[in-house]
Amino acid sequence: MEALKDVRILDMTHVQAGPTCSQLLAWMGADVIKLEPPHGDATRGQLRDVPNADSLYFTMLNCNKRSITVNMKSAEGKLVFVELVKRSDILMENFGPGVLDRLGFTWEKIQEINPRIVMGSIKGFGSSGPYADFKAYENVAQAMGGSMSTTGVPDAPPYVTGAQIGDSGTGLHLAIGLLAALHQRDRTGKGQYVEVAMMDGVMNLCRVKWRDHQRLWRGALSEYSVGTHQGMGATPRAGNDSGGGQLGNAVRCRPGGPNDFIYVVVQEAVWEALARRIGPEVGMPGLATDPKFAAIADRRANQVDMWEIIGEFALRHDKREMMRILNDLNVPCGPIMSTEDLFNDEHVKLRDMMVELDHPQRGKWWNVGMPIKLSDSPARVERSPTLGEHNEEILREVLGYDEARISALKTAGAFSNPPKKAA
Numbered sequence: 001m002e003a004l005k006d007v008r009i010l011d012m013t014h015v016q017a018g019p020t021c022s023q024l025l026a027w028m029g030a031d032v033i034k035l036e037p038p039h040g041d042a043t044r045g046q047l048r049d050v051p052n053a054d055s056l057y058f059t060m061l062n063c064n065k066r067s068i069t070v071n072m073k074s075a076e077g078k079l080v081f082v083e084l085v086k087r088s089d090i091l092m093e094n095f096g097p098g099v100l101d102r103l104g105f106t107w108e109k110i111q112e113i114n115p116r117i118v119m120g121s122i123k124g125f126g127s128s129g130p131y132a133d134f135k136a137y138e139n140v141a142q143a144m145g146g147s148m149s150t151t152g153v154p155d156a157p158p159y160v161t162g163a164q165i166g167d168s169g170t171g172l173h174l175a176i177g178l179l180a181a182l183h184q185r186d187r188t189g190k191g192q193y194v195e196v197a198m199m200d201g202v203m204n205l206c207r208v209k210w211r212d213h214q215r216l217w218r219g220a221l222s223e224y225s226v227g228t229h230q231g232m233g234a235t236p237r238a239g240n241d242s243g244g245g246q247l248g249n250a251v252r253c254r255p256g257g258p259n260d261f262i263y264v265v266v267q268e269a270v271w272e273a274l275a276r277r278i279g280p281e282v283g284m285p286g287l288a289t290d291p292k293f294a295a296i297a298d299r300r301a302n303q304v305d306m307w308e309i310i311g312e313f314a315l316r317h318d319k320r321e322m323m324r325i326l327n328d329l330n331v332p333c334g335p336i337m338s339t340e341d342l343f344n345d346e347h348v349k350l351r352d353m354m355v356e357l358d359h360p361q362r363g364k365w366w367n368v369g370m371p372i373k374l375s376d377s378p379a380r381v382e383r384s385p386t387l388g389e390h391n392e393e394i395l396r397e398v399l400g401y402d403e404a405r406i407s408a409l410k411t412a413g414a415f416s417n418p419p420k421k422a423a
């Protein structure tokens with residue numbers, strides 16, 4: 001039995017941040033009704049690779065959901081929305097600031113309609129503070145949440161990360177908040193409003209950078225290979241330095257292609273074994289007893305030299321061989337996996353992290369699988385819905401409408417855009 005089997009979610013989210021959250025909850029068994037404007041979530045048509053088919057941007061974030069189109073700017077559409085709110089446990093949205101209020105549905109109004117409902121909102125910057133009125137996308141959140149200023153190398157411009165910490169990261173935060181509020185609702189009978197700001201979510205994911213920010217008040221950051229000093233102000237970009245207590249870096253491997261690197265953590269406990277293995281191969285048989293690298297403080301002070309030695313060793317092996325050699329020595333490490341490497345990786349396959357699906361418009365395609373594995377409720381990944389695929393099913397099954405009522409609502413424009421006026 002699915003963990004969230006009896007939970008119905010009215011999902012007005014769009015683009016990436018909200019749909020990440022609702023897809024996860026759908027994979028945990030919730031009945032997610034994606035309520036879309038008549039023209040659909042904008043991502044259906046963005047970055048299309050197959051003409052006239054829902055894009056991968058959409059299909060990869062909206063699996064296991066049902067789709068209903070409702071024109072929220074028509075009186076009849078609003079009626080349908082109200083009826084769906086009455087029959088849902090969670091309402092979620094990630095519109096720009098004030099959108100639902102302008103449609104006439106403040107949180108107070110939603111609560112009046114259904115006091116048990118939990119409402120989740122994602123905003124760029126939340127509903128309070130000087131930035132509250134601003135829209136946001138992934139990289140805006142990465143810029144404003146501290147991630148960009150701490151990513152990259154110090155003497156070059158800041159970088160965004162490939163992981164979608166602003167969008168998908170915020171979606172994960174929302175999922176946690178919604179489940180907590182639902183748990184409380186089950187105890188008290190009363191829903192509540194759950195808000196996650198993308199900027200706040202990115203700050204949370206950059207927590208250790210504020211550890212370093214405050215350490216700089218007292219002294220330099222000994223683990224950084226870039227120069228730091230007391231009172232330097234902001235946490236600097238640290239290249240590929242490890243962000244923790246152990247030294248780490250990415251070293252280039254044979255044959256030297258763009259992803260031929262391995263990330264190596266020279267954990268305190270493994271230095272001697274590592275030095276014994278690599279020293280003789282790079283003409284330094286005494287490496288393990290060299291006082292320059294004897295204790296972690298020595299290796300921190302001489303880390304540039306240490307990485308050069310490890311780098312020389314790595315250039316003699318490809319990244320998979322390196323992985324084997326280092327894991328045999330119990331050295332924590334990770335080859336830099338390209339999307340192609342991952343797509344063909346045995347481990348990924350065995351953990352169902354690439355799932356093949358079929359779609360009526362686009363045929364076979366692949367989605368990244370469910371990263372949260374519940375022992376009694378394994379996720380079953382099903383394709384995303386086409387636009388309005390479940391209109392009638394939802395109106396009939398969830399709202400109990402008959403043919404005559406559905407047809408009257410259709411005619412009144414509850415599910416479609418009004419025809420364009422002639423110029």
Ligand SMILES: CC(C)(COP(=O)(O)OP(=O)(O)OC[C@H]1O[C@@H](n2cnc3c(N)ncnc32)[C@H](O)[C@@H]1OP(=O)(O)O)[C@@H](O)C(=O)NCCC(=O)NCCS
Nearest residue numbers: 015016017036037070071072073094095096123124135136
């Ligand atoms: C992502 C974002 C920048 C997109 O901005 P946008 O394309 O202008 O979309 P908005 O959410 O601001 O507005 C949606 C519009 O569609 C309308 N709309 C939405 N659903 C509708 C429906 N079912 N029927 C009719 N109209 C609908 C809204 O009423 C609104 O119109 P308005 O501007 O006249 O009020 C913005 O939604 C945002 O900042 N969201 C919060 C942060 C976020 O989640 N960002 C990351 C996305 S991955």
